[in-house]
Amino acid sequence: MSEFHVKRKDVLKVSVVYLEGYLDAHTAPEFERALQELVDEERVHIVVNLSELTYISSAGLGVFMGFIENIRGKGGDIKLAEPTDKVFRVFDLLGFPVLYEIFKKENDAIKKYKTS
């Protein structure tokens, strides 16, 4: 059994996705399914809370990249919140802060949708 879980909470038009555990080539499809579900429901204002994500590899990063264009095309976005230092370092290494807004607090990410 993989130690990876995806949970979701809807806050009005925003959906917060919580990733727990490790996101690698084995667990990435589960995250993909969660994002696809949101897209299918037309819920494209997404915040991904990374506070319980202990590890990410390029397979996990690839899930974000695979969805972002479509979601932004629909007028939505994927904002990232509360990454651990370890996970943030991987994002930073690849320059992801250029493409994704990363927030220290989940609420700040949610509020950004109200102001944009």
Next chain:
Amino acid sequence: MEKTVKSYCLKIPGQTDNLEVIRNFVASVAKKVGFDGEEVNKIELAVDEACTNVIEHAYQSDERQNIDIAVKIDYNKFTVVVTDRGKGFNMQDIELPDMKSYLAEIRVGGLGIYLMKTLMDEVDYHSEPGVKNEVRMVKYCLKKNKKKKNATRNNDCCSA
């Protein structure tokens, strides 16, 4: 002076649900020899990327195939060798992405080798397709151009 090389080996089926076992293995050895948390994280990610490439490309998800992971410690040099017997490739043919363009074009995939080369001090690859392919990755315990004063074999960080 006697040269001591210590080796730790893992042979494991090439399945993505074994990536965590592989990471735990290399991370445990890296911690044991004295790498700090950040360096351990770099090593485990680089090895994960190498093994994911083996599973997805060399073995094309054939779960019957094994991957060999060997960790060798030699004074200040920590070497991880990932060996497979699948479809090889020529690393010279792989063009590393320019990350600015990669992000601007919102590309997907192809970051594994980039990460390996960024995270480790040395990466090289030897291929005999269908026979044996090896990715060799090295992390030095001490920076190559900066040595601890009076570092001795017993006090350097690569002591297992």
